Amino acid sequence: MEFLISGALSVTWQQLVMYAVGALLIYLAIAKDFEPALLLPMGFGAILVNLPLSGVLNQMMAGGVASNGIIEWLFKVGIGTSEALPLLLFIGIGAMIDFGPLLSNPKMLLFGAAAQFGIFFAMAVAALLGFSLKDAASIGIIGAADGPTAILVSQVLHSGYTGAIAVAAYSYMALVPIIQPAAIRLVTTKAERRIRMRYNPAAVSRSARILFPIIVTILAGLVAPMSVALVGFLMFGNLIRECGRLGSLSETAQKELANLVTLLLGLTVSFSMRAEEFVRWQTLLILGIGLIAFTFDTFAGVLFAKFLNLFTKNKINPMVGAAGISAFPMSARVIQKMGLKEDPNNHLLMHAVGANVAGQIGSVVAGGLVLSLIMRYL
Amino acid sequence: MNEVFLATLDIMWKGMAGIFTVMILLMGCVRLLAALTKEKKD
Numbered sequence: 341m342e343f344l345i346s347g348a349l350s351v352t353w354q355q356l357v358m359y360a361v362g363a364l365l366i367y368l369a370i371a372k373d374f375e376p377a378l379l380l381p382m383g384f385g386a387i388l389v390n391l392p393l394s395g396v397l398n399q400m401m402a403g404g405v406a407s408n409g410i411i412e413w414l415f416k417v418g419i420g421t422s423e424a425l426p427l428l429l430f431i432g433i434g435a436m437i438d439f440g441p442l443l444s445n446p447k448m449l450l451f452g453a454a455a456q457f458g459i460f461f462a463m464a465v466a467a468l469l470g471f472s473l474k475d476a477a478s479i480g481i482i483g484a485a486d487g488p489t490a491i492l493v494s495q496v497l498h499s500g501y502t503g504a505i506a507v508a509a510y511s512y513m514a515l516v517p518i519i520q521p522a523a524i525r526l527v528t529t530k531a532e533r534r535i536r537m538r539y540n541p542a543a544v545s546r547s548a549r550i551l552f553p554i555i556v557t558i559l560a561g562l563v564a565p566m567s568v569a570l571v572g573f574l575m576f577g578n579l580i581r582e583c584g585r586l587g588s589l590s591e592t593a594q595k596e597l598a599n600l601v602t603l604l605l606g607l608t609v610s611f612s613m614r615a616e617e618f619v620r621w622q623t624l625l626i627l628g629i630g631l632i633a634f635t636f637d638t639f640a641g642v643l644f645a646k647f648l649n650l651f652t653k654n655k656i657n658p659m660v661g662a663a664g665i666s667a668f669p670m671s672a673r674v675i676q677k678m679g680l681k682e683d684p685n686n687h688l689l690m691h692a693v694g695a696n697v698a699g700q701i702g703s704v705v706a707g708g709l710v711l712s713l714i715m716r717y718l
Numbered sequence: 719m720n721e722v723f724l725a726t727l728d729i730m731w732k733g734m735a736g737i738f739t740v741m742i743l744l745m746g747c748v749r750l751l752a753a754l755t756k757e758k759k760d
Binding site for chain 1: 720722723725726727728729730732733734736737738739740741742743744745747748749751752755756
């Protein structure tokens, strides 16, 4: 009867830690509503891949018989070979985004650029802490505040920390309502937070909505060729939405495709949460650097808005700059809430939404640029 | 100084310059698009 307890006897303490991590992620997903669509599959997957001789991983059985595991296969096919899952998710995300508030106020694009600074700052911090360049770049990309981009970049660079990076990226995205208000208060005064902004949206024509995703793809592709897959799939999804002829495809991309891929992505990423890869002190460092990345994204967005205010007549509420991160729509909602808290008649939502969707473009362009630039050093 | 750190500084300024370039070009394109595709009011 030894076979009944052989599994239990071969559990290592690192695997026990991973069960706790898995349980924590499931708890955060269910009890705290932290990115449940991703954290719950990742948490459950973390338990699946860390059971001794787990059937979801490739195994060499007694007698030399090879057994293929579904999660390992999904990882190799869905992420390892072509980064298909994060890219497919971008079609769904693109179909969900309404670029209208950005097109009617294109100045907001600048915040989508400024608020990517955390990526590069975190990368430098990771390098100072002793990570290799490709790992530092992969860790820095947590600051894109964009889970699929973080997974894709870390995978293209063959970082050994994909699991920790994905956990950090999704956890901090869920924590945006806590991180951003604290960071914003550190670099703004009450008077600045009370600045009112008029909202006079210019009408956006249908042709502009259709041409925009095509132009973004070509422009980003010319400047950062490595971003073509990321930007291209995001903008393809948006083109389906805006063309007006593919209503059912747009709906499918927004719901069924996005849901299916999200479901599989969480489980698939859990392959990189095997105890031997995850339970190491670098994971804690990565979680710390991820927090720095989000904080400096926020600082940069706010400070850039303050910088613009030196030259503009119509002042920008600096908090809007913080919405230039990709975490959509959480960041825009946080800014709206903070604005209302300072002044019940200060409605910043549409400005913040414009900056927030600009952040979606900024994050994928940043991902492509990081990949392009880093190739020169590898 | 740490070579990897110096490389990240180089990537930092080039990366930020690249993102701002894309965004400023996009801003110009959006304004141009708005002017070219202005729908006539009835």
